[in-house]
Amino acid sequence: MSFDYLLNKINAAGLEHEPFSHLYIKDFFNNQHFSQITAAPEIALRARDSDGQLFDELFEAGYKIIEFPGCITNKDTYINWHRVKGTKQKHNNTACEGFGVTLRLMSASTPFISELMQFINGQQLQEVLAAKFGIDLDDVFYDSGIQKYLDGYEISPHPDIRRKALTYMVNINPGPGSEEKEHHTHYLVFRDAYKYVQAYWEGHPEAERCWVPWNWCDTRKMQRENNSIVIFSPTNLTMHGVKARYDHLSNQRTQLYGNLWYHVQTVTSHPEWEDFVISQAEPKLTTSIKSKVKSVVPVSMRDFIRSHIPGGKHVARKF
Template identity: 50%
Template sequence: MFGYLISKIREAEFQDVPFRHLIIENFLSNEHFDAIVSSDEIRVPPQPDDESLFDDLFSRGYRIIGFPGCITDKDAYLEWHKSKSAQHGRNNPACEGFGMTLRLIEPQTPMIQELKAFLEAEEFNKALAEKFELPFEKTHADNGIQKYLDGYEISPHPDVRRKALTYMVNINPHPNADQLQHHTHYLKFTDRYNYVKEFWAGNPQIDRCWVPWPWCETVSEQRSNNSIVIFAPSNDTMHAVKANYNHLNGQRTQLYGNLWYKELHHGLPQFQWHEIDLPNTRAQREAQSAATPRPKARPSFVSKAKSIVPPGVKKALRAVTQPKPPVTPSKPTSTYVADRPGTSRKGQ
């Protein structure tokens, strides 16, 4: 039934901005898409409160799963969602909150049963691997039909090295979904933090991490319903989500999947974002040194990170952290000196 989707993937052309990926609009046929978003599993009636929403989703075959940016404790989520307090809602210091993800485990509608079986089939996942020239036999697939509740947040990240491929298809059932704040951002590093991807590239023995939102700028968002984005994670495949919407009227819903390397890069050490925030670390160190000289301390995580930064990254880092030398005006020839062009110290 869904075999034509494989042909669409094989025929799609790669896009390079902000990183190498595929995007296919109108991925599912109109007939299939309409049937999917109208099914009992996907189109959930509006609910009066969070507790009722969970009960309804459970009755439709959904189960809470562990997922990045989320917790699995329903009671803790319900308590947090009453006020969305940042003090009690962080599961990563780069984020302000957390959400909850539910996966459809037991579909009842024949169309949804067949869709789930197609996503799990070797033919589909092998086609994905072949398109990105990945060794399919060295990977295993993990995929499903998922709903993401309000508060779901993953700050900008490229995915860990064990993840070989990621895809996302929007199948949102609510009519105004493209206007809501729950879509995937595709980003690039700002000039100030562009060294981070070079750090990751030069140190394949170090895993990649999440970084704060201000380190990146959004290039595009995947707002279109029935669109698929596919990419093979690398050092520049920055993407992120920050859901802030009323999930009682309709939930962010996707066909989501990954290919994972079975053994490669398993258990790599990882520097967290604050340990590679070299521009701010340098500024803080200089400010502290000017205020109060301190005795020499043991090497920090940051100094260890700097010790393995490739030379090219250090050069780029100096460009954004070192202040420009002040401009010395020439000696005036009279008591009045006009403003001279080019003497601004903008950016210091």
């Protein structure tokens, strides 16, 4: 069964620019294919009564827990946390409130899903994605898969690390009503008071980009539509995040997910969001933190703060 028409859709799609440059295609798969995907036993798992039963079902279907941002890999730790959800987590980024588990389908039991996995891992798709965004395939390597994300999964707003050349996400959620559930990707912009962080990333390509708190950004778009794909090449503007709060026992957030990664790592420093907190009252800044922030604030950022942020002149004078 051919999926070549998907390559044609990607080639023909035009870029959207709100809130940043990306491809967005609704009804990515044709109706027949999408119905087969969401009805396949690897995707539409049987409803279970407990987290333990759900993990058993996932493992039996061919899924494996993987290392993934915003997640832990210990099943028992997750189950214990989820039982008393709302307790403070210690396993995720400090910009987040929760954490989850991501599982990737390692083997398919149905021929149709097996063929789909071959397609998303195939050379043709990689070539089309790279060409669409002007990426040299010799500079990158590829990873992709079918993934499920359990309740609590959270990755706060971030633009993706500099080593990522491209990312795509296709919603293939089984079960009715998935579009109304709270587990979809947010596409965001920095609030004016925090745009100096973006200015810093722009002026310091050697510094890694980090996750930031949710209240530093505003959501402009959400990818709620089932059978939709979003593709973009990360820049300092490509802020996105997920906060999954939903009942995963009947059906789970499910995606086709893939990335192109640069072979060469170019960053030499890794400032975290706490390093960018510069608007606190003077007594609350310890000497070490203040000096650390001051050392990473270039003159160009101070000028940006003065000209773009309410009260910026007062903040910038401290530095």
